[in-house]
Amino acid sequence: MTGDTAAGWFQDVDPGDTEGARAAIEDGSADGPADWPGLAVEADFAADEDDYYSRLRAATLRAATAASRERERADDNQLTHSLRAMDDARRTANELAERVAEWAGSLGWPEDAAAVADREPGEPGERRLVALATRVRSLEEEAAALRGHVERTAPSVAPNLSALAGPILAARLVSLAGGLEALARKPSGTLQVLGAEDALFAHLQGGAPSPKHGVIYTHEYVRGTDPAERGSAARALAGKLTIAARVDHYSGDRRATLDRELDERIERIRTRGDG
Amino acid sequence: MNLPEGVQYRTIGGDRTLATRGPQVSDESTDEGWRAWDPGRSKLGAMLDAGMETGLTGGETVLYLGAAAGTTPSHVADFAGPTYAVEFAPRPVRDLVAVARDRDRLFPLLKDARRPETYAHTVEPVDTIVQDVATRGQAAVALENRQFLREDGRLLLAVKARSEDVTREPEAVFEAATAELEEGYELLDRRRLDPRHEDHLAVVARPR
Ligand SMILES: C[S@@+](CC[C@H](N)C(=O)[O-])C[C@H]1O[C@@H](n2cnc3c(N)ncnc32)[C@H](O)[C@@H]1O
Numbered sequence: 001m002t003g004d005t006a007a008g009w010f011q012d013v014d015p016g017d018t019e020g021a022r023a024a025i026e027d028g029s030a031d032g033p034a035d036w037p038g039l040a041v042e043a044d045f046a047a048d049e050d051d052y053y054s055r056l057r058a059a060t061l062r063a064a065t066a067a068s069r070e071r072e073r074a075d076d077n078q079l080t081h082s083l084r085a086m087d088d089a090r091r092t093a094n095e096l097a098e099r100v101a102e103w104a105g106s107l108g109w110p111e112d113a114a115a116v117a118d119r120e121p122g123e124p125g126e127r128r129l130v131a132l133a134t135r136v137r138s139l140e141e142e143a144a145a146l147r148g149h150v151e152r153t154a155p156s157v158a159p160n161l162s163a164l165a166g167p168i169l170a171a172r173l174v175s176l177a178g179g180l181e182a183l184a185r186k187p188s189g190t191l192q193v194l195g196a197e198d199a200l201f202a203h204l205q206g207g208a209p210s211p212k213h214g215v216i217y218t219h220e221y222v223r224g225t226d227p228a229e230r231g232s233a234a235r236a237l238a239g240k241l242t243i244a245a246r247v248d249h250y251s252g253d254r255r256a257t258l259d260r261e262l263d264e265r266i267e268r269i270r271t272r273g274d275g
Numbered sequence: 276m277n278l279p280e281g282v283q284y285r286t287i288g289g290d291r292t293l294a295t296r297g298p299q300v301s302d303e304s305t306d307e308g309w310r311a312w313d314p315g316r317s318k319l320g321a322m323l324d325a326g327m328e329t330g331l332t333g334g335e336t337v338l339y340l341g342a343a344a345g346t347t348p349s350h351v352a353d354f355a356g357p358t359y360a361v362e363f364a365p366r367p368v369r370d371l372v373a374v375a376r377d378r379d380r381l382f383p384l385l386k387d388a389r390r391p392e393t394y395a396h397t398v399e400p401v402d403t404i405v406q407d408v409a410t411r412g413q414a415a416v417a418l419e420n421r422q423f424l425r426e427d428g429r430l431l432l433a434v435k436a437r438s439e440d441v442t443r444e445p446e447a448v449f450e451a452a453t454a455e456l457e458e459g460y461e462l463l464d465r466r467r468l469d470p471r472h473e474d475h476l477a478v479v480a481r482p483r
Contacts, residue, residue, distance in 0.1 A: 009396045025384070030396035033423050037399060053357060053380055060397070061372060064383040068368040071385070075365070251343060252364025253409055256441045 006034040009059070010045040021059035026067055075157045076180040079150065083171040086146035093139040100133045113137060159254045160244035164237075164262055165219060172215050173241065184249035191245070192216060192238035216241070221266045229269050236265045278323060280333030281354030287311040293320055297353035298377035300345070310350070314471060317347040318407050318433035321468045322477045328464055329403075329479060330429040331355070336401040338423050340388040340416065341408035343367045345374035345381075351405065352381035359398045363387045388416050391423070402428045409435045414455035417480075421459045424482050430460055436474040445474040456480060 009024040037052045046052035101111035107126070109116060116133035119126070147168070154167035158180055162170040176194045177183035183191065193200055195214030202208035213222055213234040225233040240262040247255055278284075278293075285294040288304040293312040299305050314320035322329060334356045342348045342360035344367040352358040357380045362368050368385045375381040386394045388408055401423050408416055413434050424430065434452045436445035453462060453476075460480035468475040 007396065025397055028396040029392045031392065033395050033398050033400050035399055036397070056382060056397070057375075057379065060382040060384060061375060064368050064372050064375075064385050067385045068365040068372070072365040072369075249366055252367055253343070254438060256437045259441070 006030060006032075006039070008034065008036040008039055010036075010040050010043070010055070013045070015045055015055065018058065018062060021055070022062040022066060025059050025063035072181075076174050079153055079157050079171050080175040080179070082146055082150050082153070083168075083175050086143055086150060089139050089143035089146060093136050093143060096132060096136045096139070100129065100136055103129050104133075158245065158248040159252075160247050160258055161241060163254070163256075163259055164244045165216070165241055169215065169218055173245070176215065180245065180249050183245045186242070188235075188238045188242035191242050192234055213238075221262070225266070225270055229272065232269050233266060236269060237262065240265070277328065279329075279331040279354050282312070282323065282333070282350075283309070285309045285311075293324055295350045295353035297349065300349050300374055300377075310353070312350045317350070318468060318472055318475060318477060319347050319351070319405055319431060321471050322431060322433075322466075322479075325466060325468070325477075327466060327477060327479055329431055331403060331431075335403050336399065338398055338401045338404045338420065340404065340406040340420060341410075342371050342383070343407075344370035345383075347405070347407070348381060349374045349378070352378045355403070356380060357399070358382065359384060359394070359401070361386050361388050361394060389419065391419050395422070398423055400425050400428075403431060404428070405431045407433045409433075409438045411439055413439065414452045417456060418459045421482050426482065428482065429463075430478070430480040430482070432456075432478040432480065433468070433472070434476045434478065436476070445476075449476045452476070453478065459483065 007030060009028050013020045013024050037049050040046045040052045041048060046055055097113045100113045100116055104111050104116050109119065113133045113136040116130060117137050119130055121127040121130045150171050151167040154171045155162040158170050158174060161173065165173065173191065173194060174180050174183055177186060193211050193214045196211040199208065199211035203210045212231045216222055216234060216237055219237055221237050222230060222234045240258060244258055247253060282293060282295055284291060285306060287294060287306040287309060288311070290311070293314060294309040295312055296308050297310060299310060304311055312320045314324040333354045337351055337355045337358045339348045339351060339358060339360045342362040345360065348358060348360045348371070359382050360371060360375070361384045362371055363386060365385065368383060371383045375383045384394050384397065389412070402425055404420055404424055406413070406417055413432070417430055417432055434449060436448040439448045439452065453465065456462065456478065459482065461483045462478060462480045464479040466477050468477050
């Protein structure tokens with residue numbers, strides 16, 4: 001066919017090639033629509049219109065099945081990797097910064113890694129110290145860049161959860177649960193203590209009090225609530241986050257009503273405390 | 276009132292309801308092959324139930340934007356012709372595929388409705404666009420997809436105010452959306468779908 005002819009998905013696909021058909025639906029594109037059924041018959045891709053539609057049906061079913069499965073796995077997986085990388089980069093930077101501070105202190109230098117990185121080293125030992133401080137600085141920069149990446153991607157993986165929890169906490173919950181689907185299946189009592197597994201274990205062993213919250217403690221609605229009401233706030237927040245995770249996983253629709261309901265619940269809990 | 280061929284009011288499970296005839300979806304209630312189509316759960320169903328002039332007659336070619344798990348698209352495919360169902364969230368597409376497997380001419384597409392070039396190689400010109408994307412920029416999506424609509428075709432659009440801006444008055448959001456829509460469409464009818472669908476506006480339009 002000539003370059004001018006509008007090219008449909010079937011253009012370079014052999015009628016028997018189901019895998020090629022799937023790939024063409026998934027990866028192809030065109031400037032605009034055209035009478036594809038008619039063109040396909042003309043190009044001998046299909047015997048008639050009915051034949052065309054049954055081929056199209058097989059190809060779209062295959063493409064949608066494969067692509068949704070792959071994307072579903074890929075998205076929350078990628079988010080989890082970038083969040084964990086962010087944590088690792090930050091933890092390692094802190095650890096090395098402590099080493100730099102200790103070493104720099106022994107030389108009577110300022111202990112701040114950023115300041116050490118800017119020093120002119122004299123002896124070979126000083127050169128190593130300055131090099132190490134430079135690494136600390138770039139690791140910190142990488143942690144910040146990873147944080148930005150998580151903040152940008154979390155809302156598309158879990159729009160409602162990210163709106164209610166903030167993108168970082170949302171990503172952390174997904175990561176701790178082992179994926180969005182796993183999170184969506186957890187009861188809210190489990191989400192509430194995610195990240196407090198050690199405390200929970202100690203409680204189950206006997207003696208220790210049961211933890212009231214895990215990583216959701218970092219949420220303003222828990223941390224910023226009066227200690228007497230904090231357990232209720234954590235329970236209310238976990239309840240709404242659980243619903244948000246389920247909506248994200250099962251429908252993908254953004255429901256701004258959830259935000260408002262959560263705001264109102266917390267407001268009521270906090271004023272009850274004042275009263 | 277003008278219901279398309281293949282859509283009727285029936286009594287199913289004791290309730291009078293809109294219905295289409297087609298393969299059962301999960302464990303919904305049916306009666307002699309008729310499936311209840313609940314206007315409370317479907318904006319297109321609510322438009323038909325409200326007696327809006329949708330131009331649907333049955334058998335037409337449809338592009339459905341925002342297909343979700345396929346609840347409404349399944350009814351559309353029951354009475355319409357070839358139905359192209361676009362949805363960009365992977366999870367609901369899993370259910371949409373299940374619905375499409377039982378039907379001959381319902382084509383699921385995991386695509387972003389804001390990027391029509393990624394499915395223009397698959398979708399033919401259509402008689403009707405049904406749009407229910409509940410996302411920001413709903414008028415822009417309708418304008419970008421206008422290229423799929425035949426000259427005498429119809430856009431059946433649901434605008435969800437809260438998806439555009441939670442803080443603004445719904446009426447203000449609707450005004451802005453319909454004004455933007457008029458860049459490419461002539462508006463034939465508009466109606467609020469409250470109370471069934473809170474803060475939703477239904478629009479019937481044709482390309483200009
Ligand atoms: C209100 S639901 C649709 C319900 C469906 N029309 C029904 O009645 O059964 C809105 C859907 O639009 C989808 N959506 C939002 N933005 C989209 C986009 N840019 N492209 C494709 N689908 C989109 C959402 O993922 C969601 O599933």
